[in-house]
Amino acid sequence: MPSDRLIVGLDIGSVHVRAAAAKLDQSGEVRIVHISEQPSQGVRSGSVVNIETAMNIVQQAVEEIELETGREVSQINVGIAGAHIEGVISEGVVGISRKDNEIQRTDVARSLDVARSIDLPLDREVLHTLVQDFSVDGRKGIRDPIDMIGHRLETKVLMVTGDVTACQNLRKCITRAGYTEQRLVAQQLADTEAVLTQEEREIGTLLINFGGGMCNMIGYRRGAPVYIGGISLGGNDITSDLVYILNKPHDLVEQIKQEHGCCCEDLIDEEHHVTLPPVGGWPSVRIPQRELCKIIEPRVAETLTIMKTMLQRRRVFDQVCSGIVCTGGGAMMPGMVELASHIFGAPVRIGAPREVEGLDERYLNPAYATAVGLVLYAAKRGRKSTPRQEKQTAEYKGGMLKRMKHLFEVLF
Numbered sequence: 001m002p003s004d005r006l007i008v009g010l011d012i013g014s015v016h017v018r019a020a021a022a023k024l025d026q027s028g029e030v031r032i033v034h035i036s037e038q039p040s041q042g043v044r045s046g047s048v049v050n051i052e053t054a055m056n057i058v059q060q061a062v063e064e065i066e067l068e069t070g071r072e073v074s075q076i077n078v079g080i081a082g083a084h085i086e087g088v089i090s091e092g093v094v095g096i097s098r099k100d101n102e103i104q105r106t107d108v109a110r111s112l113d114v115a116r117s118i119d120l121p122l123d124r125e126v127l128h129t130l131v132q133d134f135s136v137d138g139r140k141g142i143r144d145p146i147d148m149i150g151h152r153l154e155t156k157v158l159m160v161t162g163d164v165t166a167c168q169n170l171r172k173c174i175t176r177a178g179y180t181e182q183r184l185v186a187q188q189l190a191d192t193e194a195v196l197t198q199e200e201r202e203i204g205t206l207l208i209n210f211g212g213g214m215c216n217m218i219g220y221r222r223g224a225p226v227y228i229g230g231i232s233l234g235g236n237d238i239t240s241d242l243v244y245i246l247n248k249p250h251d252l253v254e255q256i257k258q259e260h261g262c263c264c265e266d267l268i269d270e271e272h273h274v275t276l277p278p279v280g281g282w283p284s285v286r287i288p289q290r291e292l293c294k295i296i297e298p299r300v301a302e303t304l305t306i307m308k309t310m311l312q313r314r315r316v317f318d319q320v321c322s323g324i325v326c327t328g329g330g331a332m333m334p335g336m337v338e339l340a341s342h343i344f345g346a347p348v349r350i351g352a353p354r355e356v357e358g359l360d361e362r363y364l365n366p367a368y369a370t371a372v373g374l375v376l377y378a379a380k381r382g383r384k385s386t387p388r389q390e391k392q393t394a395e396y397k398g399g400m401l402k403r404m405k406h407l408f409e410v411l412f
């Protein structure tokens with residue numbers, strides 16, 4: 001349905017705050033109308049650490065959208081990520097007591113309610129309930145139990161939880177910026193929308209967002225998410241290492257990293273030298289690119305290895321690592337594909353946002369995956385009310401849940 005309503009996604013990153021605005025065209029397809037970008041402040045490793053400063057940046061980013069589109073922004077889909085985002089597996093079992101034993105939507109809703117009712121620590125907030133799998137009378141791997149005959153329906157879900165205070169601080173920041181209607185979306189789900197193909201989700205793929213202050217992961221198998229998590233290490237740590245070792249100012253080092261950095265020694269061109277300009281009273285220095293690589297590679301390898309270990313500890317590594325897709329600004333580091341495929345022992349590709357109508361070529365860049373993904377995520381769900389209302393809409397609106405495929409998509 002065509003809509004004049006703006007769909008806004010806000011990615012509050014550690015390095016950049018990016019906002020994407022989109023509309024739905026006649027055929028219901030998303031058309032990006034504007035993307036704004038501001039250097040970030042008051043955010044560390046994905047969490048707001050200074051509400052006032054972060055709020056100002058958010059205001060600037062959203063006001064630019066309003067100015068460029070001539071529309072007031074009423075609702076914002078805000079990405080949330082960081083090491084505090086975790087996935088908890090839960091199961092809900094219900095009996096089908098109807099005479100004909102036919103499973104209906106209300107049974108699925110009941111089983112989801114049971115799955116959701118697990119005791120979580122008080123400092124955790126549930127952000128999403130992602131359906132993994134259904135079983136009917138013990139038969140596992142059922143994607144669409146509706147209309148099936150059975151006595152017992154089991155629903156396995158991945159509950160995505162976040163730290164309560166991190167969620168509250170993020171909400172407070174957006175509210176103070178003047179936008180009270182907001183919806184927190186795990187960034188990994190947004191990245192998925194922008195970058196991962198349906199086939200990749202089926203075969204088992206790990207999507208890594210290599211950001212500035214953190215790396216976020218989501219792993220898929222048979223079309224459903226089986227793992228979600230993150231660590232507080234990212235591209236900024238590489239820059240900090242270079243600043244420390246080269247003893248040069250941060251901005252200069254950041255530029256050199258982006259222009260000459262490489263994280264795989266095998267790709268180094270021995271002729272490639274980098275000139276560090278004179279700083280203060282110190283003369284300019286010429287160093288081989290290999291020297292830069294010797295600083296960058298161990299940090300990237302360490303970051304990727306920590307993620308691999310987390311997957312192995314949760315016993316999901318083999319399920320989700322048929323292939324790896326790297327997105328986020330840090331994924332643009334040359335050598336990322338080679339190093340990551342060596343560490344994970346799987347093919348790796350760099351994931352930029354898929355082509356969307358109205359999306360300028362310069363945004364087909366991994367750094368914009370989350371912002372673009374947030375509007376794609378919101379548009380797919382077509383929701384504009386509170387999560388509770390949204391859940392009811394999804395569960396009871398005629399046709400929405402006709403096929404289970406939609407359940408996977410809707411009940412997030």
Ligand SMILES: Nc1ncnc2c1ncn2[C@@H]1O[C@H](COP(=O)(O)OP(=O)(O)OP(=O)(O)O)[C@@H](O)[C@H]1O
Nearest residue numbers: 013014015016211212213214235236329330332333
């Ligand atoms: N060409 C490049 N080569 C290497 N690294 C790059 C390149 N371009 C950007 N980066 C790195 O990407 C990181 C920023 O990525 P991104 O914009 O995705 O972060 P963010 O979303 O602001 O932060 P986060 O998601 O961690 O909160 C920085 O560390 C930057 O140095």
Ligand SMILES: [Mg+2]
Nearest residue numbers: 013211328370
């Ligand atoms: Mg990011």
